[in-house]
Amino acid sequence: MPNVEFISNDKKGVYRAGHDKITFDAPISLIFLHDTLFYLTDDEIDFFFDDCFEALAENGILVTQFVEADFKINGEPINKKAFDHSAFSDISLSATIPEDNLPRFLSTTSLIKQANRAGMDLVSSMRVIYSYDQAETNFRVDKFLGFKK
16 A cells, blocks of 8 residues: 555645635645536636646546536436346436536546646546436436546
């Protein structure tokens, strides 16, 4: 297992991704960004990837998560049934959260290109699909991408 060293609270900071430069005294081995990218413009995402590249140690890892899609099952609720993949055969794309706080659905291909342009390579990806309501008719697709400097 790698040796993990935690930094003291006085060295931690809060930064606005896409606006503020990450400022640490030493290179960072891991950056994890959750529920943020989809609120940034393309230019802010470019800034963020460039900034991460500068801040990461050699072979450092950046993990990003973003909303890839929301969808609704058009059939009966599935919350009281065992898993059956056929329930997903009739779906429609639709936002699962209020319209005044909608995330921007991002393109995996575009984000990979933006990270590559900044000098990072894709090393892992994963999708997580989860229900967004008690009846399990509304679903969200989160995408995780791991990049290496």
